[in-house]
Amino acid sequence: MSDFDHPMFGWEIDRDGVVTVTMDDPGQSANTMNDRFRDELVVLVDHLYAEREGITGVILTSAKKTFLAGGDLAALMRAGEDDKPATRAMLDKAKAQLRRLEMLGRPVVAVIAGAALGGGYELALACHRRIAVDAPGTVVGLPEVTLGLLPGGGGVVRTVRLFGLLPALQDLLLTGAKYRSADALAKGLVDEVVPDRDAGLAAAKRWIAGGPEPVQPWDRKGYPIPGGSPASPKITAVLPSLPAALRQKTHGAPATAQAAVLAAAVEGAQVDFDNALTIESRYITDLICGKESGNIIKAMFYDMQAINRGANRPEGVPSHKASKIVVLGAGMMGAGIAYVSAKAGLDVVLKDVSIEAAERGKAYSAKILQKAVDKGRSTPAKRxxxxxxxxxxxxxxxxxxxxxxxxxxFEDPELKKKVISEVMPHLAPDAVLASNTSTLPITRLAEGVSRPEDFIGTHFFSPVDKMALLEIVVGEKTSDVTLAKTIDIARQIGNTPIVVNDSRGFFTSRVIVEFINEAIAMVGEGVPAASVEQAATQAGYPVGALALLDEISLTLSRKIRDETIAGLAAEGIEKPLHPAAAVVDRMIDEFGRGGRLAGAGFYEYRDGKKAGLWPGLAEKFGSSTRLPLRDMQERMLFAEAIDTVRCLDEGVLRSVADANVGSILGIGFPAWTGGVLQYINQYEGGPAGFVARARELADRYGDRFTPPESLVRRAEQGQSFD
Structure with missing residues (x-):
């Protein structure tokens, strides 16, 4: 047996002929399936074949905290139509080596310590057995669809043949779900769970010593796909409903990756293994070289990564870890904050005006935790x-x-000041003083406390346990130390923090109003309300603007509007009244329709549940106006994008990353765009094309679509938002 001295792959063979290959990229903190890995994988597999006669089995493991991560997202994001041949060649090269590995004729075992996601799990799927270490960092899955892609290293083909068409689609491919060790074992994604890496290596050697046949299930003659092929009656009965279910789930919004996953899985299940790999490559090549995946990768990986790494955090401030938090107000928002804080290990004081109200707030956590126990995701002890x-x-x-x-x-400045002042004498001297508000200026609220430098805004989103975003609002006197501490606390309790400067409505609440107003204005112009809602969801918004306003309440939105107008007037600023205002006023004053809580809004409600759009909308506002679908969608998208540019101009926003991530996670801006400023970048013709289209919309629908001068200059200079 010859030595194999390789910088990326450690090689150790024992007296029984079992080779342990340890992945350890010397140039990176994590192993990734990048160009170098793919090149060196050829060398490794060639050597395995050359030394095969002296090998009884192979164990693949990692010296890093991760097993193996996915591909080079930066390269994938840059790919365009002209890169299709090179992209296809890259995919075929990687697939060929994984295919050779599983056909080595010797049992190959993956010992997974750390994350095996995307390409990492595809490598594990090309092994004959998968053993996972039971540790917090160990997670497996194929999350590519969440980045606008599909698994391109055989992940679609192998999971369909291993688990069956429907389980593969529903549990892995269409959801992008990630599974920890125990859940992965329950789903069959791994074959064994062990306490640590050494135990995994020992278990792998025992399995190899048992003399297993080193053949993948799909390479055995006559092997049937579990559950049946697409032609089997059982699958045929369900298959036609999958595209319809996908459209229903996405409300007709762009879902290119999900549609490609579905097609690759179904088509691949009707042909032999190698042709199925070819089909998979064709679909992922189109995705990689299309715009949508690049947009999503930009926002949900690079922008998110920048934020989570502390791009907004002031330098030179020591890291901070909170141990005890006081939450004032045990309503739905306060109860949610209490839950995520307690789950993160903090002691939580949940204060309200009555013990009954405070106990109800705690019961909110009890309900969530019990549900996790009932589903087997937690234990009574952890609860x-x-x-x-x-x-x-x-x-x-x-x-x-x-x-x-x-x-x-409640959004009452005097009440907020009062409840904070009651507890201030009891807090630590340097405690962070935070107000959860969606619209009230933080600088004004800070006037009611003795330590304004410790005062900051924390705008959580409801429901807190499901909405990861936290909009941190910096007042005029907020110190860098307080900001740094608040960012640390946000990360401690599992939130993604964006940072904005103080203004009325901040960023998220201010910009989402533009989306809502444009939809309402169209109703006022006589556009059928159903068409307005459909235009929004088909553009990629998670819910129609009229339904959203009903949830917020028309009366609250008018109150905020009036307060905003008064606040701006006090500063000598006069802002034109949006055409939507007249519609909202009529809905409230003439028709008594204030939203869902009032039992009537743009929608009808029965027993508190939505029961269709109010038929009176057509009678009161008309329904004969027909606008192009593109115009309807772009009025909403452009309204938000243009106001976001103004937020940058006014210093409300501190970075492009904050805008993109905040718009997707906080206010439902369509994810396929990559966020509200990336939408401008990726528009046909880039910022210049966006400016030209904005001027068209301004000519047709009003001056509010006139592009800001800063955007015009950026377009003229050929600059994008980076």
């Missing part, structure tokens, strides 16, 4: 451990020593 950290109270003294307080009471 009780989290609940024990939440202390309902009415006594301000229970805040003693807390290093952060977040008030989450």
């Amino acid at each position: 009780d451990e989290v609940l024990a950290r939440i202390h309902p109270t009415t006594d301000p003294a229970d805040a003693a020593g807390a290093d952060v307080v977040i008030e989450a009471v």
